[in-house]
Amino acid sequence: MLFRLDNAVKRRVHALKRLQVQCANIEAKFYEEVHELERKYAALYQPLFDKRRDIVTGAVEPTDEECEWHSDREEEEELAEKATIEDAKKEEATPEEDPKGIPEFWLTIFKSVDMLSDMLQEHDEPILKHLKDIQVKFSEPGEPMSFTLEFHFEPNGYFNNAVLTKVYKMKSEPDSSDPFSFEGPEIIDCEGCQIDWHKGKDVTVKTIKKKQKHKGRGTVRTVTKQVPNDSFFNFFNPDEDSEFTLATDFEIGHFFRERIVPRAVLYFTGEALEDDESVSEQDDEGDEDDDEGDFDPKVSLHLALPFAISDHSLNL
């Protein structure tokens, strides 16, 4: 538009743009306070997540009252099956039919969610059976903004770590060279951890045998060489050569934080997968700018806190 405006008007538009920069700076403070609010609520969710972990690992057996559940779909089968504490006790008599807690709870989630199953290799599966819990920890006030994913494992035959971590560092201030692109906190970097693998158990490398011919003498010898191997556990040590581009890595971190950790059981049962699909379908059908008139009247709008994906390369 500007090219059609005379200079007096153009000046005033520039004044509005300066005001807009001030708005972006206020917005940055708003997002810092949202982060504070998320820390506060993380503490409120934690007792429920601890209880979840105890039930998943079998450390605690929930009471009948804690297990009361009726959904339309399940009611029928439940009436027939009458799953009660008595059944659970009966099954305790036959140990081979008495699984501890909810076996393969997290592994099942890894297998169900496309984003994770794409990384998952067959050799990862027995290791992930030992995953007890995934937790999200937020940075303390005053520290640079970040969140940490903690993967808690029971003692296992693969590595010594009780917890594997991945830290996502964030930035929540407008870029001075491009303040209008600011849309809230942005993941800017991440850092995995060293896995202390038992000897010969590191699934992120494989040993290959290679025949080498001596150039002068023409003799052939076989050498062994360690090369990188596809594995979910590369998530903790991303490097340039691995399949994890930074963007995918960020997206996975976000997905753990916003979806899987807060509502793990719904990914285990598959209920959350249906929801995600219906949201994607909506996204495909209509974007903000070109979707008038063709909406289902039952569609409703939600205020959510998802990460939006924005391509900064356009502004660089």
Added chain:
Amino acid sequence: MLFRLDNAVKRRVHALKRLQVQCANIEAKFYEEVHELERKYAALYQPLFDKRRDIVTGAVEPTDEECEWHSDREEEEELAEKATIEDAKKEEATPEEDPKGIPEFWLTIFKSVDMLSDMLQEHDEPILKHLKDIQVKFSEPGEPMSFTLEFHFEPNGYFNNAVLTKVYKMKSEPDSSDPFSFEGPEIIDCEGCQIDWHKGKDVTVKTIKKKQKHKGRGTVRTVTKQVPNDSFFNFFNPDEDSEFTLATDFEIGHFFRERIVPRAVLYFTGEALEDDESVSEQDDEGDEDDDEGDFDPKVSLHLALPFAISDHSLNL
């Protein structure tokens, strides 16, 4: 998954689902606090928005310092044109070249944004030239959650109202019949206002002439009849017959609240339109579940507060 689980495990999964319902209730309180935070920040933005309105209407002429602006793209033309307060003063000498404030500021935005231009009719344009400001007001704490769009007009020859309003009522609690679908506050209803049109100026109706034939006598007479007419101003009085389905209406309300009002100047200059387009392209390319590996490494993830569109009809 459930059909493959034995009863003892199924019980435990039900216990996790009960915990998940408790999480949804905590989440509802989180979103209430986010709403509070938005109210607090609305008060911080307001002085900047008031200044914007004063510059747009010409009530205030910004100082040279307030107009300093350099972007790469504009620098060159600006060096040639040297838009300063002196130029502005010179132009005041020739009144026909001295526009007041930023003429057609809001009308230009209405024309630029597809979602609004689709509603805009030629007869709406002279009316929207009198639009001085659009404001968002949040409900007070303790009141049912809502926000109100206020369209402030200067005195004009079309209607007597100084302000046209539209209230969007929200709900921020999980539905007891489907608690897991809760993703944050949801717009559930909206209410426009009565426009006190000057006689013969109501653009939302048109008068048509109709020839009526008397069945018995066979005589023909011409009758006039008022019928609904396409207009942006139907936004304040949506009815079943109008083009505004509830979902579109909600989406427009959201777009005013989250995008246009907070960053109007960027829609005036077109800068925000480019951003919206690049976000849409990203949305089309990758959804959360199926986009590993094919990302631009420069893509970054943002924490934003947009409304997600969710189709509840799937769960009804």
